[in-house]
Amino acid sequence: xxxxxxxxxxxxxGFICCGLARLARFNATVALVPKDKAGKxxxxxxxxxxxxxxxxxxxxxxxxxxxxxxxxxxPYGTVTLWGQPGGRxxxxxxSVFFGCWAAAMVSKxxxxxxx
Numbered sequence: 001x002x003x004x005x006x007x008x009x010x011x012x013x014g015f016i017c018c019g020l021a022r023l024a025r026f027n028a029t030v031a032l033v034p035k036d037k038a039g040k041x042x043x044x045x046x047x048x049x050x051x052x053x054x055x056x057x058x059x060x061x062x063x064x065x066x067x068x069x070x071x072x073x074x075p076y077g078t079v080t081l082w083g084q085p086g087g088r089x090x091x092x093x094x095s096v097f098f099g100c101w102a103a104a105m106v107s108k109x110x111x112x113x114x115x
Contacts, residue, residue, distance in 0.1 A: 007091040018102035
C-alpha cells in the first residue's frame with residue numbers, strides 16, 4: 001500500500017501484535033465479562049477484531065482511487081520526526097491512525113455495548 005518507511009513497519013507490526021493480544025485476552029477473560037439474562041456478554045472490552053474490516057474497506061477504496069505507492073501516493077503524506085526527509089525518522093500520517101486503532105483494540109477501559 002505504500003506504508004514502507006521504517007516507522008510505518010514498526011507501527012503496522014504493533015497493530016498486528018495488538019490484534020493477536022486482543023484475541024488472546026478475549027479468550028482468557030470472556031468468562032469475567034458481565035452477562036445479561038440470556039447469558040450473552042453485555043459489552044466488548046476494547047474494539048473487536050472484526051472492526052478492522054473498516055480499515056480494509058478504506059485501503060480498498062484508496063487502491064481503487066490509485067492512492068497507493070507508485071501512483072499518487074498514500075493520502076495525507078508523511079511527517080519527518082527526526083533526520084532527513086525520506087530517512088528512518090519518517091512516518092505516514094495514516095500509520096498514526098493504525099496505531100490508535102491498535103491501542104483501542106487492547107484498551108481495557110473502552111467498552112462498546114453489544115448490539
